[in-house]
Amino acid sequence: MGRTITAVLTTFCFQMAYLLAGYYYTATGNYDIKWTMPHCVLTLKLIGLTIDYYDGGKDQKSLSSEQQKYAIRAVPSLLEVAGFSYFYGAFLVGPQFSMNHYMKLVQGQLTDLPGKIPNSSVPALRRLSLGLVYLVGYTLLSQHITEDYLLTDDYENRSFWFRCTYMLVWGKVVLYKYVACWLVTEGVCILTGLGFHGLDELGRAKWDTCANMKVWLFETDPRFTGTIASFNINTNAWVARYFFKRLKFLGNKQLSQGLSLLFLSLWHGLHSGYLVCFQMEFLIVIVERQAASLIQDSPALSSLASVRVLQPLYYLVQQTIHWLFMGYSMTAFCLFTWDKWLKVYKAVYFLGHVFFLSLLFTLPYVRKAMVPRKEKLKKME
Structure with a gap:
């Protein structure tokens, strides 16, 4: 189909229809870990890939600075698309990243030491450690604070204030499983170099390209917009870039x-x-x-x-x-x-x-x- 709007719409419809069909035929009434979980991540990747390829055929001046950054000028090979789609640090739960950024990793550009592998072990281990803290916290707390209790007669018969307090605490705890997963996978992305985001004004390497969590903002900001800005960052950025702005x-x-x-x-x-x-x-x-x-x-x-x-x-x-x-x-x-x-x-x-x-x-x-x-x-x- 080439760099056409037909290719974009066909890809969008096919990928979403395939994903929704998977949900329809495999979903149960519980939290399921099955092939649709990584496939929903892949769905966004492939839709974004097609849109970036479409933008690559347009006149540079007609694109926004953001679109110019992500636009794909050359035709990616099957091997490049496969590597981008199934990169081991992100294919299960994300984060989302562009083909152009992935190709910089392949070409050895994402490093704080030009010509060498990135010196990223320490920042990667920091995110891993923080992720493990959340994982342990969730494992311990989730045994006592569960969504199943919300459906019990005991919960329904408690005082209104108890019901609200339990819902408040449970709502905080249940998000920790997502925080833990994203922090661990971010550590993987940092270790490979995919998280490299250039140098700051003091010449120190930044490793936050694949950050899906701003932990301090998540824990301290009292606004809902603050939580949204700190949670699942790359997926929100994908929706803003490829859906909302379009x-x-x-x-x-x-x-x-x-x-x-x-x-x-x-x-x-x-x-x-x-x-x-x-x-x-x-x-x-x-x-x-x-x-x-x-x-x-x-x-x-x-x-x-x-x-x-x-x-x-x-x-x-x-x-x-x-x-x-x-x-x-x-x-x-x-x-x-x-x-x-x-x-x-x-x-x-x-x-x-x-x-x-x-x-x-x-x-x-x-x-x-x-x-x-x-x-x-x-x-x-």
């Missing part, structure tokens, strides 16, 4: 974001829980941005937010809300089927939906009341 022609950022999250939901699987989880993410991000904008533009709220003695209290409240509703969203993601996540949501009275939908509809009225007209006029200018 929907610019729609002329609506929120619509593009919603369609991107819908794509991510289908990419994860056909269970209704994935759709509910990403729908909650979409809702939460919109409300969080509305709230942040309101606090910034309202003199009274801005002044209250800047009181230093109250900062620890604000942080505690934010983190509690953050991780409670992260757990609420992950409930649907991890329980998969509607009968399971619906049972748990009923037990907490659909708290997440009620809380954020209420804010979505009330914050515009609060803004009208608390933001002076001159501030509104400034925004319009």
